[in-house]
Amino acid sequence: MKKIFALILAVLCVAAVCAGCKKPAPEPEKDVKGEGVMTYAEYMAAAIDAPVVIETYVQAKQSWWENKATLYTQDHDGAYFIYNMTCSEEDYAKLVPGTKIKVTGFKAEWSGEIEIAEGATFEIEEGSYIATPVDLTALFGTDELIKHQNEMFSVKGAVVVAIGQNDAGEDAAFFYKWNNSGEDGDDLYFKVKIGENEFTFTVESYLCDKTTEVYSAVKNLKVGDTIDVEGFLYWYEGANPHITKVTVK
Amino acid sequence: MKRAVCLILSVLMLVPFLSACHGSKGLKAFEMPDGLDENKEYRITFWAKNDTNKTQVNIYKNAIADFEALYPNIHVELRLYTDYGKIYNDVITNISTGTTPNVCITYPDHIATYMTGENVMVPLDGLMDDPRFGLGGSEVRFDSPKRDEVIARYLDEGVIGGKHWALPFMRSTEALYVNRDYVEKLGYTLPEVVTWDFIWEVSEAALRKNDDGTYFLNGGSVMIPFIYKSSDNMMIQYLRQAGADYSDENGNIGIFSDATKDFLFTVAEHAGSRAFSTFKISSYPGNFLNAGQCVFGIDSTAGATWMGSKAGHQDISSDKLVDFEMAVLPIPQVDPDNPVMISQGPSVAIFNKKDPGEVLASWLFAQFLLTNKVQIAYAETEGYVPVTEKARKDPGYEDYLARAGEDSELHYSVKLAATKLLLDNVDNTFITPVFNGSASLRDAAGELIEATSKSARRNETVDEAYMEKLFKSVNALYRLDQRGESAAERSELGKLPATAVVLLSALGAAWLGIGAYGIMHIAKKKKR
Numbered sequence A: 001m002k003k004i005f006a007l008i009l010a011v012l013c014v015a016a017v018c019a020g021c022k023k024p025a026p027e028p029e030k031d032v033k034g035e036g037v038m039t040y041a042e043y044m045a046a047a048i049d050a051p052v053v054i055e056t057y058v059q060a061k062q063s064w065w066e067n068k069a070t071l072y073t074q075d076h077d078g079a080y081f082i083y084n085m086t087c088s089e090e091d092y093a094k095l096v097p098g099t100k101i102k103v104t105g106f107k108a109e110w111s112g113e114i115e116i117a118e119g120a121t122f123e124i125e126e127g128s129y130i131a132t133p134v135d136l137t138a139l140f141g142t143d144e145l146i147k148h149q150n151e152m153f154s155v156k157g158a159v160v161v162a163i164g165q166n167d168a169g170e171d172a173a174f175f176y177k178w179n180n181s182g183e184d185g186d187d188l189y190f191k192v193k194i195g196e197n198e199f200t201f202t203v204e205s206y207l208c209d210k211t212t213e214v215y216s217a218v219k220n221l222k223v224g225d226t227i228d229v230e231g232f233l234y235w236y237e238g239a240n241p242h243i244t245k246v247t248v249k
Numbered sequence B: 001m002k003r004a005v006c007l008i009l010s011v012l013m014l015v016p017f018l019s020a021c022h023g024s025k026g027l028k029a030f031e032m033p034d035g036l037d038e039n040k041e042y043r044i045t046f047w048a049k050n051d052t053n054k055t056q057v058n059i060y061k062n063a064i065a066d067f068e069a070l071y072p073n074i075h076v077e078l079r080l081y082t083d084y085g086k087i088y089n090d091v092i093t094n095i096s097t098g099t100t101p102n103v104c105i106t107y108p109d110h111i112a113t114y115m116t117g118e119n120v121m122v123p124l125d126g127l128m129d130d131p132r133f134g135l136g137g138s139e140v141r142f143d144s145p146k147r148d149e150v151i152a153r154y155l156d157e158g159v160i161g162g163k164h165w166a167l168p169f170m171r172s173t174e175a176l177y178v179n180r181d182y183v184e185k186l187g188y189t190l191p192e193v194v195t196w197d198f199i200w201e202v203s204e205a206a207l208r209k210n211d212d213g214t215y216f217l218n219g220g221s222v223m224i225p226f227i228y229k230s231s232d233n234m235m236i237q238y239l240r241q242a243g244a245d246y247s248d249e250n251g252n253i254g255i256f257s258d259a260t261k262d263f264l265f266t267v268a269e270h271a272g273s274r275a276f277s278t279f280k281i282s283s284y285p286g287n288f289l290n291a292g293q294c295v296f297g298i299d300s301t302a303g304a305t306w307m308g309s310k311a312g313h314q315d316i317s318s319d320k321l322v323d324f325e326m327a328v329l330p331i332p333q334v335d336p337d338n339p340v341m342i343s344q345g346p347s348v349a350i351f352n353k354k355d356p357g358e359v360l361a362s363w364l365f366a367q368f369l370l371t372n373k374v375q376i377a378y379a380e381t382e383g384y385v386p387v388t389e390k391a392r393k394d395p396g397y398e399d400y401l402a403r404a405g406e407d408s409e410l411h412y413s414v415k416l417a418a419t420k421l422l423l424d425n426v427d428n429t430f431i432t433p434v435f436n437g438s439a440s441l442r443d444a445a446g447e448l449i450e451a452t453s454k455s456a457r458r459n460e461t462v463d464e465a466y467m468e469k470l471f472k473s474v475n476a477l478y479r480l481d482q483r484g485e486s487a488a489e490r491s492e493l494g495k496l497p498a499t500a501v502v503l504l505s506a507l508g509a510a511w512l513g514i515g516a517y518g519i520m521h522i523a524k525k526k527k528r
Helices: A002-022 A040-045 A089-094 A213-219 B002-023 B054-070 B084-097 B108-114 B125-129 B152-156 B180-185 B196-205 B231-241 B258-272 B285-290 B301-306 B356-368 B372-379 B395-402 B413-423 B438-457 B464-477 B498-527
Strands: A051-065 A068-074 A079-086 A099-110 A113-116 A121-128 A152-161 A174-176 A188-194 A197-203 A226-232 A242-248 B042-049 B074-081 B103-106 B174-179 B226-228 B276-278 B296-300 B326-330 B347-350
Touching: A040 A051, A051 A079, A051 A089, A051 A121, A079 A099, A079 A121, A188 A213, A197 A213, A213 A242, B042 B054, B042 B084, B042 B356, B054 B074, B054 B356, B054 B372, B074 B084, B074 B356, B084 B103, B084 B108, B103 B108, B103 B356, B108 B347, B108 B438, B174 B180, B174 B285, B174 B301, B174 B413, B196 B226, B196 B258, B196 B296, B226 B231, B226 B285, B231 B258, B231 B438, B258 B276, B258 B438, B258 B464, B276 B438, B285 B296, B296 B301, B301 B413, B326 B413, B347 B356, B372 B395, B395 B413, B438 B464
Parallel strands: A079 A113, A197 A242, B042 B074, B042 B103, B226 B276, B226 B296
Antiparallel strands: A051 A068, A051 A099, A068 A079, A099 A113, A099 A121, A152 A188, A152 A226, A174 A188, A188 A197, A226 A242, B103 B347, B174 B296, B174 B326
């Protein structure tokens, strides 16, 4: 019996060591860019319409349509929104969160959103990184916020305020589309107060459709709820965050 | 012997199923029923587009409620879209499964593609002219416009292959929205109709900068003098004005021409200098106009409620709005004495169904959308115009037009100026020929502008070689050389090649064998 017990312990020890061996080497906190690849600072300094080459990590996929993929990506220094990148459906399936990609394209600005323009190309590289949401609670309403454009972020303790009135004339905690002209499955809009300022947040239906937890969570919000949120700091004529998680406190 | 008989019977039984599988037989062509069956409940679906405009949604809902009150046995289910492209994609998907809507807001370009399926759509000529249920018919339970009360030009826009396949619902055109203050600040006087030469010249002048690097016009760091929302319309209208080819009714494509090339060289020049941009490159013209960062914006008259710093709809924060005098003019012209502009706007189409009564119910609802109440209410939501003389002559509508500028909502001056622009130019409008593939051609026209603009902005060389390559790639991308034919114009394809006959026969024989074996196997099992 003792022999068997000892054998089991030995196996477990070996298994633990092996499991440790299989752990990927921790990613460096700073990205080491390949030859000809821009740093985040160089990308941001590039002029609109300039050719850009970046290495970045997929954080979320918004959509794929007719060989065009739209992605939220980020490296250790900043985020890159990639709009309608040339991508087959087969390759799109490979772009799971964390996947490292090298993207070649042109820098663009659309209503304030800095992005890589339609038609960029990409290749998958070795490496993986999932960003940790940066807490921007203190930065909403300041000029510093735009420096975090497209990053995965969090806000703590936001208070839901009425976005408008519904057809019954009651205060609504959310709208389908910006003016409540939509229906279930469309983008959700809701308004929160952070400090003294109010901001409109969006559940982008291509990113998080009506089957997702965040879609349901927002539909269940009530005016006055205090919430923590996570999402991507998208920009459209000002901050227009795309929310991926809502927790009612 | 029994086995042989059994096998023959099995094969005979399978034949109808197999022919159904491979024949892709369409619906029977619609025939007018004797009347509407009052004892039958009809459920029809209506796929509609709204401009993310809640009022438009409510007009649809009210129209349905009013219609259902008149026809209690017809129930209309509304499905809303904010994009014609999505309606088009959904219809295409649903044609293959036989689950098309009954009534659909759409464009004739799209209908031409829907018509490639056999009897998918219902031609409207017989329905329109039916003395009982047609336009102004004796048994229609509402004040329906007579055929000659629908503006003939708009009605004709739904003709494909000699038949009417769509009813017009609303019409709009494009307008040039101008910051008049900026034009005058640059030392120009804004004419009533501008030429392309004028708009290019003023746009270049608007790039003038102060010594500190800010723009002369607004003292800021952003100025895009000329933004065009719909680059496909830009190309289409220019070619029409210049008398150059675009396409003909038979689907012959003339867009890859020297006239197109010359226009693209001009576009490249001004996109390269940053005097010109498009919606796809920079965003909505209205946002830049309202922020004082643009001089000329071209957008639909149906987008007029977003134009101007006092517009009811705004996408930018109030602190960014700049007060200015907005002029609403026809789009730039080659010949300002003979202005030419596109006619656009939603139409209504009806899909065929097994039950002719269901189609008749659909037709009645489609016709209801032409009644004054619906027409006037919907037209007033944007810079649309009603498609019937009956609605245009309605005292309520005339009063609406006369009260321009009284408020910034219903009587918003820019919206009414856009509406009047079209009402004054109905005879100057045109449409492009419709055929299976015309929607792709339209996309290709826009892509020529977009691609050239992007290349110029990226300092690529835009020369003859560039144009040759661009024409080739756009031709291939939009498969303009692989255009199909619509059902209406389908020609006899002749006999199948012998190899295809052999292959299909072999496939058929294999299916028959499999089927016969399966039936006999089941029969044996049952015996046990």
